[in-house]
Amino acid sequence: MIAPVLILLVCSIADPVTNCASPAESTQQSDGAAHTTVTGIVRDASGLPVAGASIVIRTGTGFETRTTSGADGRFTVPLSATGDLLVVVRADGFAETRQRFQSGSAAPSVEIVLAPATLAETVTVTASRVEQRTGDIPASVTVLGRETIRQSPAVVADDVLRQVPTFSLFRRTSSLASHPTTQGVSLRGIGPSGVSRTLVLLDGIPFNDPFGGWVYWTRVPLEAIERIEAVEGTTSSLYGNYAMGGVINIVTAPATRRTIELRSQYGTRNSPKIDAVGSDVWGPVRVIADVSAFSTDGYMPVVESERGRVDTRAAVDFTNVNLKLQYDPTARVQAFVRGGYFRENRDNGKVSTIDGTEEANDTRWTSASGGVRVQLPGDSLLQVNAFTDDTRLHSNFLAVPAATPPRSLGRMTLNQTVPVSSAGAGAQWSRAFASHQLVTAGADWRWVDGDSREDGLDAQTGTQVTLKRISGGTQRSLGAFAQDVITPTTNLTLTISARVDGWRNYDAHNLEVNYPSGTPTANNKPTLPDRDDTVVSPRAAARYQIASWLGVWGDLGWGFRAPTLNELYRQFRVGTVLTLANDQLGPERLVGGEAGIRITPGSNLAWRTTWFGNRVRDPVSNVTIATAGANVTQQRQNLGRTRIRGLQTDVDYRLGTSWRLSGAYMFNSARVAEFAANPALVGKYLPQVPRHRGSMQLAYTNPRYVNLAVGFEATGRQFDDDLNERVVPGQTKPGLPGYALLGFTVSRSFGRTFDAFVSAQNLFDEEYFVGTLPTTVGSPRLVSVGVRVRWTGK
Numbered sequence: 106m107i108a109p110v111l112i113l114l115v116c117s118i119a120d121p122v123t124n125c126a127s128p129a130e131s132t133q134q135s136d137g138a139a140h141t142t143v144t145g146i147v148r149d150a151s152g153l154p155v156a157g158a159s160i161v162i163r164t165g166t167g168f169e170t171r172t173t174s175g176a177d178g179r180f181t182v183p184l185s186a187t188g189d190l191l192v193v194v195r196a197d198g199f200a201e202t203r204q205r206f207q208s209g210s211a212a213p214s215v216e217i218v219l220a221p222a223t224l225a226e227t228v229t230v231t232a233s234r235v236e237q238r239t240g241d242i243p244a245s246v247t248v249l250g251r252e253t254i255r256q257s258p259a260v261v262a263d264d265v266l267r268q269v270p271t272f273s274l275f276r277r278t279s280s281l282a283s284h285p286t287t288q289g290v291s292l293r294g295i296g297p298s299g300v301s302r303t304l305v306l307l308d309g310i311p312f313n314d315p316f317g318g319w320v321y322w323t324r325v326p327l328e329a330i331e332r333i334e335a336v337e338g339t340t341s342s343l344y345g346n347y348a349m350g351g352v353i354n355i356v357t358a359p360a361t362r363r364t365i366e367l368r369s370q371y372g373t374r375n376s377p378k379i380d381a382v383g384s385d386v387w388g389p390v391r392v393i394a395d396v397s398a399f400s401t402d403g404y405m406p407v408v409e410s411e412r413g414r415v416d417t418r419a420a421v422d423f424t425n426v427n428l429k430l431q432y433d434p435t436a437r438v439q440a441f442v443r444g445g446y447f448r449e450n451r452d453n454g455k456v457s458t459i460d461g462t463e464e465a466n467d468t469r470w471t472s473a474s475g476g477v478r479v480q481l482p483g484d485s486l487l488q489v490n491a492f493t494d495d496t497r498l499h500s501n502f503l504a505v506p507a508a509t510p511p512r513s514l515g516r517m518t519l520n521q522t523v524p525v526s527s528a529g530a531g532a533q534w535s536r537a538f539a540s541h542q543l544v545t546a547g548a549d550w551r552w553v554d555g556d557s558r559e560d561g562l563d564a565q566t567g568t569q570v571t572l573k574r575i576s577g578g579t580q581r582s583l584g585a586f587a588q589d590v591i592t593p594t595t596n597l598t599l600t601i602s603a604r605v606d607g608w609r610n611y612d613a614h615n616l617e618v619n620y621p622s623g624t625p626t627a628n629n630k631p632t633l634p635d636r637d638d639t640v641v642s643p644r645a646a647a648r649y650q651i652a653s654w655l656g657v658w659g660d661l662g663w664g665f666r667a668p669t670l671n672e673l674y675r676q677f678r679v680g681t682v683l684t685l686a687n688d689q690l691g692p693e694r695l696v697g698g699e700a701g702i703r704i705t706p707g708s709n710l711a712w713r714t715t716w717f718g719n720r721v722r723d724p725v726s727n728v729t730i731a732t733a734g735a736n737v738t739q740q741r742q743n744l745g746r747t748r749i750r751g752l753q754t755d756v757d758y759r760l761g762t763s764w765r766l767s768g769a770y771m772f773n774s775a776r777v778a779e780f781a782a783n784p785a786l787v788g789k790y791l792p793q794v795p796r797h798r799g800s801m802q803l804a805y806t807n808p809r810y811v812n813l814a815v816g817f818e819a820t821g822r823q824f825d826d827d828l829n830e831r832v833v834p835g836q837t838k839p840g841l842p843g844y845a846l847l848g849f850t851v852s853r854s855f856g857r858t859f860d861a862f863v864s865a866q867n868l869f870d871e872e873y874f875v876g877t878l879p880t881t882v883g884s885p886r887l888v889s890v891g892v893r894v895r896w897t898g899k
Contacts, residue, residue, distance in 0.1 A: 143182045145215035147174045147194055150762050153808070154178025155219055157331070157358050158196035169480065170436040175362040176897035194219065195228050201238065220708070221759055231306070231334040231354040233590060233600065234343055234545055235535055243600055243646035243658035245701060245715045245753070247271070249333040251358070256804055256814035258848040258864035260370075260378055260399060260889070262325035262333075262355070263288065267818055270771040270798035271337050271753060272353075277793075277820065277841070277875040279884045280322040282406060282419040284453060284466060285498070286677065289319040292337045293717060294749055294775040294794035295350035295695070300669055300725070302350035302693075304340070308357055308443075310474045310492050313347055315527035316555040317671030323423045324447045324470065328368055328380035329395040331358040337753075338717065339697045341664035342602040342644035345549070345584040349664035349695050349721075360384035360391035360431065363898030370862075370891025376401035378889075391431040398424045406454045406881045408872075410834070413512025415505055417463070419454035423447070442475040454881075455503045458515045459566050466500035485536035491529070498523040502677065504567070505879075507734060512879065516567030523675065525555035541592045548585040554578075554612075557675035560620075573620050576674040576686065578613030578633070582606060582667065596650040600660075602643070608667050609637040613688060615674065633688050640665045640692065656703045664695040672725055672741050682878060684727050685740040693743075694722045709759040718750040720778070726791070728783065728827055737878065739827075745780035747791060749773065763807050770799040789829045795843070797821030812852045819845040820873075831877045844873035844883075852893075860893040 143162060147155040158174040162182050174180045174196075192215055194202045199219035206215060227239045227248045239246045247269050259265045263280045266272045273294065274280075275287045289301040296302040300318040304311065313320055333355050340348040361384055368380040377400060384393035403420030405412065427445040434440075447470040455464040476490030500521045508514040531549030538544065554577075561572030586604035593599070613633035617626045646660030668690040676685045697719035704712045723743035731738040755769035775791040790796075798821065804814040821843040825831050832839050847869060852862035870886040 143190075143192075143215065145180055145192070145217060147178045147180070147196065147217045147219060149199070149219055150221075155196050155199070156364075157361055158194055158199075158217075158219070159359070161193040161195075163191045163193065171433075171439075173359045173361060176364050176895075192217070201228055221762060221765075227332075229334045229336075230309075230356070231352050232336045232340070233588065234533060234547075235543060235590075237590075240656065240703065240705070241598060241648065243598060243648035243660055245337045245699060245713075245717070247335045247337065247755070249335075251331050252806070253802075253804075254327065254330055254333070256802075256812070256850050257816065258850045258866045258887075258889070260327075260372070260376075260866075260887070261322050262327060263290075263320075263322035264866065265327070266290075266333065266335075266353075268769075268800045268802060268816055269335060270769050270800055272335065273794070273798070275793050277823075277873070277883050278406075278881070281401065281421055281884055282403060282454075284451070284500070285314070285321055285449075285468060286317055286319055286500075286671070288322055289317075290353065291794075292335065292351040292353075293719070293751065293753075293771070294773045294791065295719065295721065296724075300672060301347055302666060304344050304347035304352045306352065306354040309354065310443075310490060311347075311529065311551075312355065314496065314525075315494055315551075315553045316496070316498075316523060316525040316669065317675070318347060318669045321447065321449065321468065321470070323399070323421065323449055324425055325355060326357065326380075326382075326395045326397060326425060326427055328366065328397065329357045329382050329393070329427070331356050337715075338660060338699050339642075339644070339662045339664035339695055339719070341606075341642035341695075342604045342662055343586055343588060345586075345604055345606045345642070346551075346582060346608070346665070346667050349666040349693060350719075357393075357395075357429075358382075360386055360393040360429075361897075362386045365896045366893065367895075368891060368893045370864075370889045372401070372887050372889035374402050374404060374885075374887065376887065376889070378891075389433045391433070392429070393431075394426075394428045396424070396426045398422075403452065403454075404885050406875075407512075408834075408874075408880045408882055411512065411879050413505075413510060414458050415455050415503070415512050415515030417454060417456045418452065420452045421449065423449040437480040438477065440475070440477040443473070445472040446470070447472075455505070455515060457503060457517050457567060458513065460517075460568055462501070462503075462517055462567075464501055464503040464517075466498065468496065468498050470494065470496045483536065485534060487532070487534050489530075489532045491531075493528040494525070496523075496525045496527075498525075500677075516565075517562050518567060519562060520560040520570075521675075521677075522558045523555060524558070525553065525670075527551070527553040527555075543590040544588070545590075546585075546587040548583070550584075551580075551582045553580045553670060555670050557671075559676075570620050572626070573616075573618055575616040576614065577670060578610055578674060580608060580610050580667070580670055582608035598648045600644070600646040602645075604642045605639065606642070606665070607637070607639040609635065610670075610673065611635045613674070615688070638667070638692055640694065654704060654706050657701065658703075659698065659700040661698040662696075664697065666693045668692065668725055668741075682737045682739060685730075685738065687741045690725055690741060691723055691743055693724050696720050710757070712754070712756045714752065714754040716750075716752050719748070721747045721749065726827060728786075742782070744777060744786070745782070746778040747775065748778040749775040749791075749794075763805055765804045765806070766802070768799070768801040770797075772797060786827060789827065790824050792824050792827055792829075795821045795823035797843070808854045810853075812854075813849070815847070815849045817845065817847050819843065825877045833874050833877060833880055841874045841877075844871055846871055846873075858895050858897075862891055862893070864889050864891075 147158045156176045232242045257265045290303045336352045365383040380397045382395045400422030403418040406419045407416045429443040431441040449468045453464045474492035479487045502519040504518045529551040533547035535545040556577030559574040560570045563569040584606040588602035591599040615630045617629045642663045644662030648658040650656045699717040701715035726744040727739040728742040751773035753771040757767045775794040777786045780786045801817045824840045848866045850864040865888045867886045875883045
């Protein structure tokens with residue numbers, strides 16, 4: 106009942122006369138003007154229709170009407186205005202096209218031909234929270250379009266994103282084989298632990314796990330994605346917490362008329378996957394649903410020379426379902442509600458040699474969100490959204506004591522369940538003043554409540570509960586921001602933004618008792634001190650277009666990240682390494698800047714280079730506090746100061762309409778600059794951050810014959826521990842050696858409704874290392890074959 110009431114209330118405010126009548130009725134009643142209908146078709150350079158293109162028709166007064174092209178590329182828009190109108194068309198992989206036309210009593214028909222987009226022509230909504238071309242933004246922004254995503258052989262989103270060198274997870278392991286708590290994303294190597302220093306959004310709604318900040322990449326609906334936008338510099342001035350190291354926004358495609366798309370594939374290691382997206386449009390109502398399901402037998406993550414009786418395959422199966430309902434009662438009002446359900450089960454590659462229990466984890470996640478977008482009188486724009494998540498993560502952990510032969514003994518040590526409830530809401534207002542100023546302001550609120558409920562098991566067999574622990578609390582945050590984008594001349598853009606955030610941790614506790622006696626332990630703390638803090642995050646940036654083919658930009662900004670409930674209250678084990686929580690953690694703070702140059706000597710070539718430098722104070726890292734033989738104990742601690750600086754460059758070249766070559770490289774030096782508690786760490790490289798990363802993609806697209814995409818990724822040496830000392834057996838230098846992977850996708854269209862494809866990840870089955878203690882390896886070769894079928898109606 107909340108969503109319909111909210112929609113009616115907003116409609117009444119936006120247009121009290123029509124109160125959300127149909128577009129034709131509202132126009133007639135509000136001004137009495139006879140309205141006309143604009144029809145058109147969107148095509149590419151070869152004449153084929155472009156489905157799902159966004160069409161905006163703008164009147165001379167600034168009033169906008171929006172729609173999308175259907176499966177046949179056609180669109181229809183009712184209008185009451187006559188005279189000079191502007192149609193703006195945007196579609197993934199194409200440059201924005203603007204065309205003016207005159208609307209009179211006769212219904213005009215428009216034909217739009219789209220040209221392929223360059224790096225500078227791609228539209229993003231993430232960097233400034235309003236629509237801008239990437240070439241107009243004083244920031245480093247990477248956009249992966251729909252075709253790039255579909256050309257990737259990857260079956261999960263994090264493997265798609267690895268072609269962006271600035272992107273990395275805490276460990277090199279794909280989400281196909283890694284525990285979800287290690288899937289925190291870092292851009293430019295900001296993070297030395299498993300939590301994300303990057304905010305991930307799905308259509309503008311927070312996507313990170315509310316308890317720990319990591320990301321379930323298997324929860325991303327790959328086939329429903331229109332594009333992925335990554336802002337690689339600090340964006341706390343707009344988004345606050347988690348955005349200290351940037352933002353990744355996953356934008357889904359809009360609903361189209363009577364469309365069903367089914368992708369079915371089967372891969373080696375018994376790995377079937379199915380994805381389906383269906384949508385329809387009934388007047389002002391749009392509905393789109395997507396479902397994906399995958400399972401695999403997995404692989405042995407421990408190198409063969411170190412395997413023992415405890416080692417087995419790491420495997421995963423998951424199901425993800427989403428339903429979105431959009432209601433556009435007038436041209437000025439759009440509203441949506443979305444619901445989702447996600448289920449994931451994992452085997453983590455180890456088994457108890459005592460009772461055969463698998464080390465495993467499973468997750469259940471239910472989500473709901475809704476929002477409205479209202480064009481107010483004066484042509485300002487108001488957007489409001491709200492969301493809620495209910496999650497449950499269950500994990501168990503296995504210890505591998507010293508034994509002869511090695512890894513011949515394994516026992517369970519801990520059963521852990523983490524139930525979490527969270528909710529949030531936000532509002533954003535924006536307005537353009539004349540043609541040289543765009544002001545945006547907003548506020549948001551977030552509440553998270555969660556516990557880590559643990560059963561400690563006996564040290565002999567790992568089958569009896571000897572300790573019970575409930576550790577957790579509640580976190581509440583509130584933030585407000587403002588931004589002004591000023592264009593004093595056509596060649597110069599200035600951006601000034603600032604945000605203030607306040608958060609409070611309360612109701613914290615660590616209830617720990619012996620079992621079955623129920624006597625409290627020395628660590629039993631029914632109440633932990635409340636913590637609160639306030640931080641201001643400003644940013645200033647400028648872009649100057651020196652010539653039509655040459656632009657430069659630079660920025661300076663402050664960012665922050667509050668410690669998560671996971672870091673404060675939850676402990677865990679990986680192999681022989683035990684990591685303890687720390688309820689005394691404080692926030693991380695960052696000061697960073699970048700300077701870049703963008704060169705576009707022609708419509709088919711774009712080159713960009715960016716220098717970046719970040720200084721992080723009090724970063725949370727896993728610090729070694731004790732060792733006993735092969736057993737290591739770490740604790741999360743604020744690490745003093747770190748310095749991350751480097752250079753990234755990327756190039757995009759298109760030859761005609763069929764060939765595209767792109768490449769990117771990043772050099773990254775991430776070191777500890779100061780740590781009074783352990784001076785031995787000063788000068789050490791941050792763990793899990795390689796100095797060199799690069800990628801290259803070559804694509805040939807010709808639906809009449811064949812589509813081919815080849816991708817190459819390379820990663821340099823990185824360290825697996827804070828001391829930079831661990832050595833992979835058989836190697837002489839500390840750290841995890843670098844590696845290179847090759848993948849491809851080949852597809853062939855048979856008419857407009859059927860495609861067949863073959864793809865391969867890690868084509869040459871390269872064995873690359875992702876961890877030590879024990880030595881573990883990344884995903885082996887995965888070859889898949891499949892089909893994509895499309896049905897469209899009128």
